Amino acid sequence: MGAQQAQVRDRFAELYGAEPEGVWAAPGRVNLIGEHTDYNDGFVMPFALPHRVTAAVSRRTDGILRLHSADVDGDVVELRLDALAPQSDTHWTAYPAGVVWALREAGHEITGADIHLTSTVPTGAGLSSSAALEVVVALALDDLHGLGLPRRRLARLCQRAENVYVGAPTGIMDQTASACCEPGHALFLDTRDLSQRQIPFDLAAEGLRLLVVDTQVKHAHSGGEYGRRRAGCEKGAALLGVDALRDIAYADLDAALTRLGDEEEVVRLVRHVVTENHRVERVVSLLHAGETRAIGPVLTEGHASLRDDFRVSCPQLDLVVDTALETGALGARMTGGGFGGSAIVLTETTTVATLTKTIESAFTTAAFTPPRIFEAVPAAGAARVG
Template sequence: MTTTANVTALSDRFRETFGAAPDGVWQAPGRVNLIGEHTDYNEGFVLPFAIDRTARVALRVRNDSTVRMLSTFGGHGMVEADLEGLEPGSGDGWSRYPLGVAWALQERGITVPGFDLLLDSDVPLGAGLSSSHAIECAVISALNELTGADFGAEDLVLATQQAENIFVGAPTGIMDQSASLRGAKGHAVFLDCRDQHVELVPFDAEASDLVLLVIDTKVSHSHADGGYASRRASCELGAEILGVKALRDVGVERLEEASGLLDETTLKRVRHVVTENDRVLQTVEVLGAQGPASIGPLLDASHVSMRDDFEISCPELDLAVDTAKANGSIGARMTGGGFGGSAIALTPVGLEQQVRDAVVRSFAEAGFTAPDIFTVTPAAGALRLS
């Protein structure tokens, strides 16, 4: 959580590192996806929210094309690059994300000057909470302002997607950056990924005597690996065989027909996306009519679908979900791209400690790395801090 002291400390360290004050400090949050996994690049529906954990960047523009970047993460030294001739694949580690959004702005005709940047973040890395998009959204918010590009949220979403897809090489959709750029305190972001239409849906777990626990399994994942790409390829194949632009256009009623047209693996991938889209719509409806306490079965069904049909879970995620539910959570699912990362568990306040203790105990008994467990609440999207 960002405080005035955090901002002051970051500005002071920037001044010590680069010899002058930053032009400003910007932040962008990570996100939790309440429901709607792998539906975004299928032009479907998602329901994430920005969380109260953020990436913060102090940034100052230079009068040349040099970029100097440093993070507060241990073990990382200064990274230097030149924006002239910047090409996809440049950079290494976290530096790819600031460079990627600078490149994406250049691709849109914006003259991006060199800059000095200091990054600080409390979004857990590799936990499925979109730490990379938090960095991108903080940096692009700063550069959008300092270059005078003045792009709206929709254009910034597409620019960060281009940075991810082409520069970084991760075939992600638009969910993560949409939540980070367009989130609002106390609300989830109901996003139509076909046209970027957004509706803010109230999600106040506290008012229902609930907490949303994040269980970081410590199993790291990467969207730039083959597992994610192969799932996307299966979805595109399924859409092609079914004769639609995207799986968004396939209703649940067509799954029986699809079973006679698709091979077993492609059918499973398609079935997850089609039923997950339906679950997002149901969740939005239930939240509006009955509130958070009634969405548990939809969260549970989402996890089963990701585990069995999309096959992106792992033993640690399954154990976290099963243990949370067995000890009082009203609904639980893995969240994020899969193959590791985090699970979420919607839990009565009075049972929070019981769930925490049980999950830690079950991981120890299984010989897994101890998980990190914390609560999140819907927070504001990207903004300037100073």
């Protein structure tokens, strides 16, 4: 058992007076390409980060859910399972409680739990800290109760917890990435049927690095702007007579935009989603062909589309991308839902130190909060760890 797992076990025992039945961990993720496509039944390509949420968990039989987080000031929070109701909780506890609610609503007999959580996934950074929290709780309860849920089903239940219980209209990518990713690979995921392919993604072997730049600008998916983008996409699909924007082929995009007429905002949203799906397919083809460096410009195209058409960037994200490209990066873009969060930068290994210093200096000059910069290495998905 690692030191972190032992620490989590010890803290659980202090809080609840007994050893936990087990310890589980689920990672955050970086999305390489494919933004705002998941709730449009499209393609995405995330990979798991080494940063993860760890949970020590034991079952209860009295209908009580007790929650504690090492990362939030406060005592143990106690909730009654029969009182759990969608959008009744505006605190961090809504995420684990929502998972319990979703499992019970799906017919699984969850009778209570004691849970202690700790996380190394930056919150509000577009790295899926909430999905990691949901997945680790779901996996622990699945294991302890012997539910035998396939990972795809587990991800769907976690998405339902976030959509219905928390009230955040997110897609399925984040939960699937946390549950299903493999080390050394990016996950090419079709969000319509959850079919997936693990694509080898070993940048270090090619003398490359992918940096994550957390701008420290916090975002919240339950806010209105994210929901408005999703509603606009659904309006576009309805106007075009398709089930989802995924059904608009890239070759048919111009004709589709013409049909939308003067629906300017919808035109922009549709154009981003259709071209972004195409970008995911281009990246997969380039990686299969061994042309990893060639994905850089595709990443940069994605940022321009998110900035200009979807309009979910911010000055700090744009500064990262512009500075990185001016300093010789192969490509850069915002990652995650936007309105803050993080950007990714693909670069040669030899330029990492210079890039890091230049981006930090640019933030200082702009009087922005200093960014947090680290290397993203594809890691394992959720698992029992103790």
